[in-house]
Amino acid sequence: MTVIHSASHAAARPASPALVDPFGRVIDYVRVSVTDRCDLRCTYCMLERQTFLPRSEILSLEELDRLCSAFVDLGTRRLRLTGGEPLVRKGFIDLVGNLSRHLRSGALDELTLTTNGTRLADHAEGLARAGVRRINVSLDTLDPDAYRRITRGGDLDRVMAGLAAARTAGLKVKINAVALKADNAGELAGMVRWAHAGGMDLTLIETMPLGEIEGDRTDQYLSLADVRADLERQWTLTPLTRRTGGPARYVRVEETGGVLGFITPMSHTFCETCNRVRVTCTGELFMCLGQDDKADLRTVLREHPADDSHLRSAIREAITRKPMGHDFRIERRGAAPAVARPMSMTGG
Template identity: 65%
Template sequence: MPTEQIEQSAAVPFIDPFGRAITYLRVSVTDRCDLRCVYCMSEDMHFLPKRDLLSLEELDRMCSAFIRRGVRKLRITGGEPLVRRDILQLFRGLSRHLDSGALDELTLTTNGTQLARHAADLAQCGVKRINVSLDTLDPEKFRTITRWGDLRRVMEGLDAAQAAGIAVKINTVALKGVNEEEIPQLIDWAHGRGMDLTLIEVMPLGEIEPGRIDQFLPLSLVRAQLKQRYTLDEIDDRTGGPARYVRLHETGGRLGFITPMTHNFCESCNRVRVTCTGTLYMCLGQEDAADLRTPLRASESDALLEQTIAEAITRKPRGHDFVIDRRRSRPAVGRHMSVTGG
């Protein structure tokens, strides 16, 4: 493709069949994690060989292609992204798009275990806001949920992130019979530290040992219970993700709800996901995908890569088909969340 034709294509954003511009990209940099949360992974996980993963240079090139075509928000995920060797090189490279104004936000989702040693460097790379996954404030319960995690390391990471000037949002998966009684405590704690908190329903992704019907806690029920304790003021805040927010009058903090099961968030979906192997998923809850690794490695030009992405976006569905009930013993999607990217 001639240079002038590539430059012209750069002005054309990726648009899906329903007229939604793709402005938000979530990229997994590894399927590995230093925890084994019971709703996310099996205890005996089999991880990908290194040769199957995109290199840091390939990840940068792929992200840059999306940014040229209208992506304004880039979230790095995993597995646990901060366990990827030399991951700060990727953040340093991508920060040039923040400097140029081509990218509005570079952020990540993390379990917090590696934050204490990386927070200051992430801030220097232009990371201003992060999501930290945390489902309990009880050390023993945390160890049970994560199978071997140490809550103290996460708390040290949160301290380091806030000391570096990074805004933190806590993501909490609502688990029936596990942390449902603790949700008000988590809210008060997070808001007391100036952190937003978002509650998330369990999603049917990948085979795990406990059945998800036994874990599933509808957030419609949680919300009704919270109304007995707090005043929930509706607000129009959006962060580019699927959460819908309220402000709690009593704490002054924001509380988000991500409800893929009881009320899906698909109508305004502006995002796609790419795995650490270069597989593009147009929808978290569908199996249809496109291989980006092959065009990345087939040519030094990005023309074939952009063409492959554009063709895939034309297949983006209106929404997912998540269902959790007693009649369905299999997950809606066979891959684990750690494969797609959290």
């Protein structure tokens, strides 16, 4: 395995005080995008002819290691690596393996990732060896034709092979499905049954107004309040106090014995308990997914290659600007997205 952190960056330091935002929320969960590239073109996520960033603007593996480690120094307990699709990033498994030193030291509780699953068959075993124990797989339909249409050419069989490989490697899998009025509204109950029968939790997500797409999100928006009401007509949903560090609210489906999550940024905000921030693959720290305020960490990384104290200071200053909540809303038909940057850049 390639070692991509230097001794100076890995040196032990006294624990820093926790990151606390202006509203008293402890920020201990960070999502870091390692690439804006993806091997799918999901209709609700990006343009079919998406323009990707030049390599010079993307953080190197060493810079990603330094950045993640700085957050761990500042009290991050959960670290999620995202994209785009993280498994398309060359050297990604090495990055995970190096970051797992924070799991072994006890500084980090969880190191995980969100993936579309298309490359899991090749990498599941490597992820498990590198210290990953749980992954999220984005999958919006079990119908091969609908999958091909939503992803603009994706092969559902590759994802199913990846899920099988993940289970064989001992990875716990949670399925994330975006609720889409025109594409999967009638399939969601069946997806819950399928996931729970396979020992996987499933979380439903409302579509969010991030980035330009060819269509109009008002055509696809489906309130999870309505979905939950429909599911409650056929199942018993028992609320759970379970939290995994993210925004989902969970229930147990008594008839299946599995766990179902709801992420509802549009119909019911979850900002009051927000404990997370996101960093793009270009090193931009966004304190809120639904706001444009950001901090440029790439410049700090590159101007101070041998001293991460400046990086930690920049992170601390940025957290003092974390807002109370986002401004997401589904506007009238034809309105511009609430946030111009695509989800593939910010990271899921």
